[in-house]
Amino acid sequence: AQSVSQHNHHVILSEAASLELGCNYSYGGTVNLFWYVQYPGQHLQLLLKYFSGDPLVKGIKGFEAEFIKSKFSFNLRKPSVQWSDTAEYFCAVVSGGGADGLTFGKGTHLIIQP
Amino acid sequence: DAGITQSPRYKITETGRQVTLMCHQTWSHSYMFWYRQDLGHGLRLIYYSAAADITDKGEVPDGYVVSRSKTENFPLTLESATRSQTSVYFCASSRYGGELFFGEGSRLTVL
Numbered sequence: 001a002q003s004v005s006q007h008n009h010h011v012i013l014s015e016a017a018s019l020e021l022g023c024n025y026s027y028g029g030t031v032n033l034f035w036y037v038q039y040p041g042q043h044l045q046l047l048l049k050y051f052s053g054d055p056l057v058k059g060i061k062g063f064e065a066e067f068i069k070s071k072f073s074f075n076l077r078k079p080s081v082q083w084s085d086t087a088e089y090f091c092a093v094v095s096g097g098g099a100d101g102l103t104f105g106k107g108t109h110l111i112i113q114p
Numbered sequence: 115d116a117g118i119t120q121s122p123r124y125k126i127t128e129t130g131r132q133v134t135l136m137c138h139q140t141w142s143h144s145y146m147f148w149y150r151q152d153l154g155h156g157l158r159l160i161y162y163s164a165a166a167d168i169t170d171k172g173e174v175p176d177g178y179v180v181s182r183s184k185t186e187n188f189p190l191t192l193e194s195a196t197r198s199q200t201s202v203y204f205c206a207s208s209r210y211g212g213e214l215f216f217g218e219g220s221r222l223t224v225l
Contacts, residue, residue: 032212032213034213042218043204043216043217043218043219044157044204044214044216045216046213049213051212090156090157094212099145099162099164100159100162100170100172101145101147101149101159101162101172101206101214102212102214103159104149104156104157104158105156106154106155106156107156
């Protein structure tokens with residue numbers, strides 16, 4: 001079975017700081033990778049996704065992620081965070097056709113201090 | 115474009131009662147999923163469905179029942195609710211597998 005590991009469960013940053021959230025997955029074959037964001041009291045929304053091609057993926061709100069196959073990693077980055085980035089961030093992986101859903105990491109709770 | 119809607123959004127029930135959480139999507143997506151979200155566990159898959167009348171167990175199916183008689187609906191039933199089923203439940207759909215589109219969630223409290 002696949003597993004997803006998010007190394008940081010809680011991250012606190014000041015506004016304008018740079019962000020990097022770690023994500024590693026266990027499956028060795030072809031995968032599709034996702035980062036979802038959940039703002040307080042809301043549902044999960046897609047930030048970005050990687051299916052194939054350029055391993056550096058750009059998403060919404062200035063976020064990007066880099067797929068490094070040799071390291072089984074898909075880290076999320078943002079050069080300068082804002083207070084509105086306070087949220088829960090989930091990394092997820094799917095292999096094959098994805099009919100049995102995504103496997104999610106346990107999430108990283110990000111707090112941005114003004 | 116209504117997308118995917120869940121009801122009820124909030125529910126309080128008692129141990130032993132039956133509860134059904136509804137999920138309806140307007141995209142005609144083939145795949146539908148039920149996840150539960152708990153602190154420290156992230157999202158865990160309860161059940162999923164690849165099409166009408168096809169359902170399968172996920173990671174944590176015990177105590178839950180699903181059905182899918184129509185493509186657009188995927189209700190989740192707790193046959194006899196327990197306190198450990200207090201959680202936030204998210205329904206999601208996908209056209210082809212892969213990227214998921216989530217509903218707003220149903221917060222269930224079992225007393």
